[in-house]
Amino acid sequence: MKTRKSSAVNSKTESLLTEAERRLRREYGQPRHHNPTDPLDDLVFLVLSRMTQEVKYVRTYEAIREALPSWELVMDAPHESVEDLIRDAGLAPTKTRQLREMLREIERREEKLDLARLREMSDPEVQDYLTSLPGVSAKTARCVMLYALGRDVCPVDTHVWRVMHRLGLGAEGAWTERRALAVEAQIPPGIRASLHVTFVAHGRATCLARRPRCGECVLEDLCPRKGGEARTE
Numbered sequence: 001m002k003t004r005k006s007s008a009v010n011s012k013t014e015s016l017l018t019e020a021e022r023r024l025r026r027e028y029g030q031p032r033h034h035n036p037t038d039p040l041d042d043l044v045f046l047v048l049s050r051m052t053q054e055v056k057y058v059r060t061y062e063a064i065r066e067a068l069p070s071w072e073l074v075m076d077a078p079h080e081s082v083e084d085l086i087r088d089a090g091l092a093p094t095k096t097r098q099l100r101e102m103l104r105e106i107e108r109r110e111e112k113l114d115l116a117r118l119r120e121m122s123d124p125e126v127q128d129y130l131t132s133l134p135g136v137s138a139k140t141a142r143c144v145m146l147y148a149l150g151r152d153v154c155p156v157d158t159h160v161w162r163v164m165h166r167l168g169l170g171a172e173g174a175w176t177e178r179r180a181l182a183v184e185a186q187i188p189p190g191i192r193a194s195l196h197v198t199f200v201a202h203g204r205a206t207c208l209a210r211r212p213r214c215g216e217c218v219l220e221d222l223c224p225r226k227g228g229e230a231r232t233e
Contacts, residue, residue, distance in 0.1 A: 013169060014188045016222060020167065021191045023218045024198035031201050034058050035147035039115040040071065040106070042148040043130070046140045047099050052090040054204075060089035071113045075103040098135030105133055118144075123151055138177050142184075146193050154192035156180035159203025166207060168224040 034054070036042045048064075049057040064085045068074045074082060083096040107113050118126050123145060130141035142155035154160065161175050164183055173179065187195055206213045214220055 013186050016167060017187055018191060020219055020222060021195045024202055025194055027218050028198050028201040030194060031197050032147060033200060037148055039118050039144055039148040040113060042144050046143050047095055048086060048089045057089045060086050071103055075100055101134040119149060139180060146196060152189060152192045154184050154187050154196040156183045160196060160199045162209060163199045163203055163207050166223055166225060
């Protein structure tokens with residue numbers, strides 16, 4: 001089935017991003033960045049990942065799964081016990097509260113701790129459902145849509161924002177949910193999910209916030225700051 005292209009994506013932007021995606025996919029493959037495939041597992045993983053380093057939230061997720069193997073146990077355990085388990089991921093009091101409130105609300109709606117029903121929903125329905133849960137942002141919802149539900153979306157996190165900005169594609173000013181969604185709208189359908197996972201990999205490995213490794217960058221000749229323009233091989 002052919003994907004219909006959005007009229008919001010102009011031809012120059014489409015050409016640049018299509019070429020960037022091709023190169024980065026060849027460089028990094030399609031990494032999952034440790035995200036679980038189950039939507040509820042992934043949602044918890046993403047809550048733990050906020051405002052902290054990858055090594056810490058991956059370690060924290062593994063620790064909580066080992067100590068409390070079901071989300072029912074996490075929901076019912078003493079608050080202090082859960083907080084101690086996730087302290088390494090930072091913001092432990094806030095994340096513990098949000099996590100337990102979120103789990104209780106899911107159980108209330110679904111009569112069990114399971115988000116499998118999301119697989120049958122449309123993209124707008126999934127986003128509306130997830131963002132109505134306590135503490136779940138649009139970016140978090142779209143990450144669940146990508147990693148656990150296989151939807152063609154590109155959550156614009158700090159890495160995507162930075163790479164898009166350096167490619168001259170309008171990621172200006174401070175990151176906000178509204179600006180992030182506007183940046184995502186520039187990305188052609190069909191490569192959005194791939195562009196997210198590869199931009200994240202590239203932002204962590206090469207296109208760093210400080211001291212980017214421009215000489216090692218496979219996108220160097222596309223980057224306006226290096227005098228490049230989009231071209232294909």
